[in-house]
Amino acid sequence: MKREGSDGVVVGRGVSASARARRSGRIDARRARVGIGMGSESDRPVLDEAAHVLHEFGVASEVVVRSAHRTPDAARQWARGARARGIQVIIAGAGGAAHLAGAMAAHSRLPVLGVPLASSPLHGIDALLSTVQMPPGVPVGTLGVGSWGARNAAHLALRILALGDPELAARLEARASEIVRGGGSR
Numbered sequence: 001m002k003r004e005g006s007d008g009v010v011v012g013r014g015v016s017a018s019a020r021a022r023r024s025g026r027i028d029a030r031r032a033r034v035g036i037g038m039g040s041e042s043d044r045p046v047l048d049e050a051a052h053v054l055h056e057f058g059v060a061s062e063v064v065v066r067s068a069h070r071t072p073d074a075a076r077q078w079a080r081g082a083r084a085r086g087i088q089v090i091i092a093g094a095g096g097a098a099h100l101a102g103a104m105a106a107h108s109r110l111p112v113l114g115v116p117l118a119s120s121p122l123h124g125i126d127a128l129l130s131t132v133q134m135p136p137g138v139p140v141g142t143l144g145v146g147s148w149g150a151r152n153a154a155h156l157a158l159r160i161l162a163l164g165d166p167e168l169a170a171r172l173e174a175r176a177s178e179i180v181r182g183g184g185s186r
Helices: 017-024 041-056 072-081 100-107 124-132 147-162 166-183
Strands: 034-038 061-065 088-096 112-117
Touching: 017 041, 034 041, 034 072, 034 100, 034 147, 041 061, 041 088, 041 112, 041 147, 072 100, 088 100, 088 124, 088 147, 100 112, 100 124, 112 124, 112 166
Parallel strands: 034 061, 034 088, 088 112
Antiparallel strands: none
16 A cells, blocks of 8 residues: 655555554654665665565655656755655665765765665676765765665664664564574565
8 A cells, every 4th residue: 555645755565564564553654764765666676675674663664766867856855855754764776877875865964875776787786886985974874786785774774763762672683583593584
């Protein structure tokens, strides 16, 4: 059950875990804490992995398509307004030149986690280098290429949020214990 507003923002993912979390009151869809930006609609299947992980832990996300190259003004405005909308961490994924995470970091002082995507003939190496090699003072925490990177970006965002959220920290600890007991990881 995706809900898209007139500004193109999608809150939620429509998976059963997120629907259950919203019904139980763990997710307030009006107060997304993590912003997920992607350079193109074709990036959605990979970045949906991040949204899914966040929703498993009851954390709402705001998901948008904003290109640093095709819609730079919209990308800048989204990044600059993120804190006022309650966003605490930004996850940005893009392929090729992968400038989106850098653009987000240039226009917001929130933590930005970059996910390079394998959308070019270079299989994500170009995106990885573009995302990881930011100038001093414009940091981007760069994760792995593709869906593993997207999932780890969400897990890192959860750890950042848990610094000020004891309930989330407890849920993360419980999940870590489950993984150690052989419950797998997502």
